[in-house]
Amino acid sequence: MKWIYIVITVLLSIPNLYAQSTIVQKDTTKVLQEVNVSAKGKKKIKTDTKLAVSVDEFLASSQSISFIKRGAYAWEPMLNNMSSERSSVTIDGMHVFGACTDKMDPITSYVETNNLSTVAIKSGQEGNLHGATVAGSIDLQRKNTAFGLDKKMSGNYQTGFEFNNKQYFNLADLSYSGQKFAADGSISFRNAKNYYDGNNKEVKHSQFNKFNSSLGLAFKTGERSALRVDAIYDKAKDVGFPALPMDLWLSRALITSASYKQLFEESLVQFWDTKIYYNAIEHYMDDTTRPENLVHMDMPGWSTTYGLLSKIALQRGDYSSEIQLNAYDNLSIAEMRMYPQDRSNRTMFAYSWPWVTTRFAGLSNNNSWNLSARSHIIVGGSLGVNYNYSKYVEFNWIFHPGAPQEKTRLLPGLHGSYHMSIDRFDFSAGVGYGHRAPSISEAYGYYIYNSFDRYDYIGNPNLKNEVSYETNASIGYKTDRLGIQAKVNYFYIQGYIVGKILSMGSPMNYQSVGVKGYTALDHANIFNLALSGHYDILPTLHWKGSLTYARATDGRGGNLPFIRPLSYQSSLQYQHKQFGIQTSINGDAIQRDYSPEYGEDKTPAYQIWNLSADYSLPIRKVNLTLQAGAENILNAYYSTYADWGNIPRMGRNIFTSLKCNF
Amino acid sequence: MEKIILFLTVLCYALTSCTKEKTDYEAEINTIIPERTQFEEVATIQNGPYTLRIEALGGKLYKGYNEVRLKISSQGQPRVSEATLLPIQTGLDEQTATCPHLHQLTYKADNDYFEGYIVFTDESSEMARWDLQFGFIANKQQHNSIQHVTVQKQSNKNLNMISFIGSDGEQYIIALVAPQKPKVAENDLVAGIYKLNKPTTGSTLAFYSQAEGYTLELDPRMPEPSMGNHSSPNNKDLLPGADGLYHGVVNYTMTGNWTLNFILLNQQGRIIKGTVVPDDFTPGVAGVKSELHIDILF
CATH class of the missing domain: 2.60.40 (Immunoglobulin-like)
Structure with missing residues (x-):
């Protein structure tokens, strides 16, 4: 693995090598395509009823993503009903690892909607381009303005106020596109107080404060090449987590990268994009706001990642391919310090992540062949090497005597699918096979308190890879006014990692009822079904709807936790000139297949009704959009199957926003 | 452009310096536990041509288990190969007692010293004065030495x-x-x-x-x-x-x-x-x- 280090060190130590090389980006069709994509993406970051949304709200509108919510902030995305360690969550392909052992900082919490252009979600092994995965990938793609656009400057400003939690936000971004230089910058502030549930009761410790800014600078270095440096700085302070016994005092992330892209004309190779990146996250929990806690604790965490990715896109005739090299080195540290009631006594200290290094290097390849005008196949694979090192392995030895300090795993992945369109129908069918390595908590975690089932969790360095076999299919029908689609996928996962009650050890956290160790189930089955449709009732009136169903068992007939019950979403949109009105309902059916073994109880059904109206007002070159609306109009009191500790969701929320862009 | 990169580099360092320092876990244990890894001299006794050097970890004796070494240097005399140890506690009323110890010290030929242990049951006080009695045979003759020592409170x-x-x-x-x-x-x-x-x-x-x-x-x-x-x-x-x-x-x-x-x-x-x-x-x-x-x- 040393070579990764060497490569990264060399690349980092000679940044001016890029500056001296002479290559430029030309206004080829490729570049223009990218502009189109990002312009489309800009429209994408909204929901059916809301124009100004947070990243979480936006992701929640996707069928394949559900959320574990521990409060109003930093929801943990679940892809295909699998928790976040099973999916590869990246920012522009860069791996970033949260620094909180309690998953209070998923990667999605370190970006903001105004520095993203789109979010690419891929299901299952199709998502293995950026590294090994089981559930799929979520790639948060940043804004990336092309060179030489007609419009040199463009910008957006959004502000708004939400009444329920007195949230106000200000988001601004500015882009510049010159012949040789392009830049994107964004800045945002969000501030929210506690929210109120459907019984108009204040949900204490649900406030948040977030600051996010980003800067991207691109320089043409030659006819068809460009150098780009990017940075995101995100800071969240005083964030409450009502479902947890602790809040967040401060979390900061610095996410930086430098990339070099070379385009090729009329050759097999379309482009070659290489990026080096560095990100550092610090996360400090805080329980001083919870005087009811018996024990005062400090739980700081740090995560630092260096990485490299290099991608080549090939195309010849009906064949196109992408090959990507991924390499990263991450060091995750989490500490736990408990203070005795008599503060003159010695504090008690342990590492919940004992300085765990993860190094990964892998090669991924995706190929697409157009067999005919109506059908194509996609075949791909990836092979990665995953290396872990636990510096204070003696912590792990307490529960797993003699466990190796270092562990190297091989992570293969394969997928293939066939796509066909006949008349108004299109079909696809695919299969996949892939491995993933246990996460840091699963392999090396030490007394990580899970407030959901109230157990302390112990990692197991000897866990085997989780091996997934998946199959998926889809069928769609489309006319000018109507579109319907059905998608199914099924995962058979060997060695599915879950927490099992250990007969040894005793709890360390005072709220805990016992100790669970991460162990592998023989296998688990996960089945997901999603139906969606849209229909243009009138040229000005559009309907959209979706239905999802999932079922997951642990192989012995028991249910897996956090599996979304039958859920539905339906929205109507009416547009008349500059005026638009939208309404939607969404809800979950009763959670029949819950899992008491993992701390779940039966969650009743709920239904939410939302309504909003907007008006666009062009004033010279500036386009103003005003929106007002209400979520959960009927003020339903509810919590979902994935609300940590059954914390109630927000009651009626009236929101207003103003957006202007030029 | 170099300036921009330089600026970004400086910014990176400024932003990545952690708000809270990481715990130096190993150093923290050291602050609670006094390190005693080296055998140092506790006392030296002169007995004719023989010099008896008593050593313990950190050069001090503590209540509890103490590993002790005895080095006997004999100028021009034949090597001493047998030695005994007897700790004696003397109370206020001059009554004496001993404590767990190794009486017949083990000779370590490689390093030329005698090895043993003493488990002091009390720290030195007016009520408990401690003396160490050493005996060794040299030239077929029994030599005896006695040394007063101070037993400290156990700090570990x-x-x-x-x-x-x-x-x-x-x-x-x-x-x-x-x-x-x-x-x-x-x-x-x-x-x-x-x-x-x-x-x-x-x-x-x-x-x-x-x-x-x-x-x-x-x-x-x-x-x-x-x-x-x-x-x-x-x-x-x-x-x-x-x-x-x-x-x-x-x-x-x-x-x-x-x-x-x-x-x-x-x-x-x-x-x-x-x-x-x-x-x-x-x-x-x-x-x-x-x-x-x-x-x-x-």
Whole structure:
């Protein structure tokens, strides 16, 4: 693995090598395509009823993503009903690892909607381009303005106020596109107080404060090449987590990268994009706001990642391919310090992540062949090497005597699918096979308190890879006014990692009822079904709807936790000139297949009704959009199957926003 | 562009410097536990041509288990190959007693010193003055030396000792020998168990001997009330080893105060001392300690 280090060190130590090389980006069709994509993406970051949304709200509108919510902030995305360690969550392909052992900082919490252009979600092994995965990938793609656009400057400003939690936000971004230089910058502030549930009761410790800014600078270095440096700085302070016994005092992330892209004309190779990146996250929990806690604790965490990715896109005739090299080195540290009631006594200290290094290097390849005008196949694979090192392995030895300090795993992945369109129908069918390595908590975690089932969790360095076999299919029908689609996928996962009650050890956290160790189930089955449709009732009136169903068992007939019950979403949109009105309902059916073994109880059904109206007002070159609306109009009191500790969701929320862009 | 890159680099450093420092876990243990790794001189005695140099870890003697070395240098004289040690405690009324120790010191030819141990049962005070009596044979002649020493209060709780009378009416001493500096880890726990023998006729001193064939059952717990009687897995009871000491395994799951709860069983498995501690998790309430326990801290 040393070579990764060497490569990264060399690349980092000679940044001016890029500056001296002479290559430029030309206004080829490729570049223009990218502009189109990002312009489309800009429209994408909204929901059916809301124009100004947070990243979480936006992701929640996707069928394949559900959320574990521990409060109003930093929801943990679940892809295909699998928790976040099973999916590869990246920012522009860069791996970033949260620094909180309690998953209070998923990667999605370190970006903001105004520095993203789109979010690419891929299901299952199709998502293995950026590294090994089981559930799929979520790639948060940043804004990336092309060179030489007609419009040199463009910008957006959004502000708004939400009444329920007195949230106000200000988001601004500015882009510049010159012949040789392009830049994107964004800045945002969000501030929210506690929210109120459907019984108009204040949900204490649900406030948040977030600051996010980003800067991207691109320089043409030659006819068809460009150098780009990017940075995101995100800071969240005083964030409450009502479902947890602790809040967040401060979390900061610095996410930086430098990339070099070379385009090729009329050759097999379309482009070659290489990026080096560095990100550092610090996360400090805080329980001083919870005087009811018996024990005062400090739980700081740090995560630092260096990485490299290099991608080549090939195309010849009906064949196109992408090959990507991924390499990263991450060091995750989490500490736990408990203070005795008599503060003159010695504090008690342990590492919940004992300085765990993860190094990964892998090669991924995706190929697409157009067999005919109506059908194509996609075949791909990836092979990665995953290396872990636990510096204070003696912590792990307490529960797993003699466990190796270092562990190297091989992570293969394969997928293939066939796509066909006949008349108004299109079909696809695919299969996949892939491995993933246990996460840091699963392999090396030490007394990580899970407030959901109230157990302390112990990692197991000897866990085997989780091996997934998946199959998926889809069928769609489309006319000018109507579109319907059905998608199914099924995962058979060997060695599915879950927490099992250990007969040894005793709890360390005072709220805990016992100790669970991460162990592998023989296998688990996960089945997901999603139906969606849209229909243009009138040229000005559009309907959209979706239905999802999932079922997951642990192989012995028991249910897996956090599996979304039958859920539905339906929205109507009416547009008349500059005026638009939208309404939607969404809800979950009763959670029949819950899992008491993992701390779940039966969650009743709920239904939410939302309504909003907007008006666009062009004033010279500036386009103003005003929106007002209400979520959960009927003020339903509810919590979902994935609300940590059954914390109630927000009651009626009236929101207003103003957006202007030029 | 170089300027921009430079600016970004500086910015990176400014932003990535952590708000809170990471804990230097190993250094933190060192602040609680005095490091005593080197054998240093405790005292030197001159006996004719012979110089006796007494050494202990850190150059000081403490209540509890002490490993001691005796170096005898003999200018021009033949090498001394046998030496004995006898610690004597003198009380206020001039009555004398001894403590567990190795009487016949072991000669280490490689390094030319004698090795032994002393388990001081009290720290030096007016009520307990300590002298070390050395004897050695040189030129077929018995030489004796005596040296007054000061026994300090044990500053490392991991070397604490306990003395008690068992259910068999005998007096016992349990002294912790290792680990001197525990870690959050599996630690090899070593203790000496000594039994006081009845004075033999004609002797005023009652000697201790190493207890043989006993079992010392172990149940480590954190005494802090908020830890709710927390314990650790995979501990092993202490059993006698070839070196006459008792060896077991203790797992400490975090730093801080711990109580080693013991039950001492004799060769027949009868309880000499100690009680079973409840294993309930009782947040906010300090756990019950065994009648036989030693508190440690790291």
